[in-house]
Amino acid sequence: MAQDMTLLWGSGSPPCWRVMIALEEKNLQGYNSKLLSFDKMEHKSQQVLDINPRGQVPSFKHGDLIINESYAACFYLESRFKSQGTKLIPDGAEEQALMFQRTFEGLTLYEKMAAVIFYTYYVPEGERLEAALKRNEEALVAELKLWEGYLEKLGSGSYLAGKSVSMTDVVVFPTVATLFRFGLSAERYPKLGAYYALMKERPSVKASWPPHWLENPKGQDTLKDM
Incomplete structure (x- = not known):
């Protein structure tokens, strides 16, 4: 299920970490994960720019769908996999x-x-x-x-x-x-x-x-x- 997901991320970046926690809470382990170096400016690499023209991480892709804003990606994962893993939006x-x-x-x-x-x-x-x-x-x-x-x-x-x-x-x-x-x-x-x-x-x-x-x-x- 997560095999068609790709996350490009940087260590210690709160926006990246948000998406990673969301993926874990929704039991979506096994996604394609690539750690990039901020010191080496890898977040400005062509690989990132192909997904995120802003040259920022996280850069997240699910199939052909690209969602790069961390809040948007987290809400997407909860909506798309609502019945899976931790329920992140209460009913009341x-x-x-x-x-x-x-x-x-x-x-x-x-x-x-x-x-x-x-x-x-x-x-x-x-x-x-x-x-x-x-x-x-x-x-x-x-x-x-x-x-x-x-x-x-x-x-x-x-x-x-x-x-x-x-x-x-x-x-x-x-x-x-x-x-x-x-x-x-x-x-x-x-x-x-x-x-x-x-x-x-x-x-x-x-x-x-x-x-x-x-x-x-x-x-x-x-x-x-x-």
């Missing part, structure tokens, strides 16, 4: 509304995280502004406090949109994991820390854990003081 109207709300709020969390983590990567040293970095850090802290509050309201042992794993966890967990990879304190954000520990034990997450994180578990300390 209220549960579904919360799931959609938190799922798309995950994009804001990702953007605010990226504004801090990737600032020094993409902004040349001579163009960096301390005020801009501080503003980005403050925005991320405010966002993290929102998610702490969401989890506190749901209660101990909850996932991001309720007591069961949902699409929200598939698409937002890679961002949460990246936050902790870059030094976010579980003591300062205990609800997110507990959620991170809970999801780390999920088979779909273990099966798709970024290879270079396995090789070097230490990570970085960019967010340790936030």
Whole structure:
């Protein structure tokens, strides 16, 4: 079933990881998987451009169908294989509304995280502004406090949109994991820390854990003081 699927991806990329978790949760192992090197600019290779003219990963293909946006690919997999594997979209109207709300709020969390983590990567040293970095850090802290509050309201042992794993966890967990990879304190954000520990034990997450994180578990300390 998955043999006619192809995923081109990069290690540690939250958008790529979303699709990989979705494939695992829907029991779609055995797809054609190719790990690309960002350092070697392989995501700009002709192989990627043939599928994704933006030269980005993930690049996902199912038969003749191409879906390159990670959220779109995850929702497609749930829709196409609805009766298979984990049910990622709940039936109840209220549960579904919360799931959609938190799922798309995950994009804001990702953007605010990226504004801090990737600032020094993409902004040349001579163009960096301390005020801009501080503003980005403050925005991320405010966002993290929102998610702490969401989890506190749901209660101990909850996932991001309720007591069961949902699409929200598939698409937002890679961002949460990246936050902790870059030094976010579980003591300062205990609800997110507990959620991170809970999801780390999920088979779909273990099966798709970024290879270079396995090789070097230490990570970085960019967010340790936030």
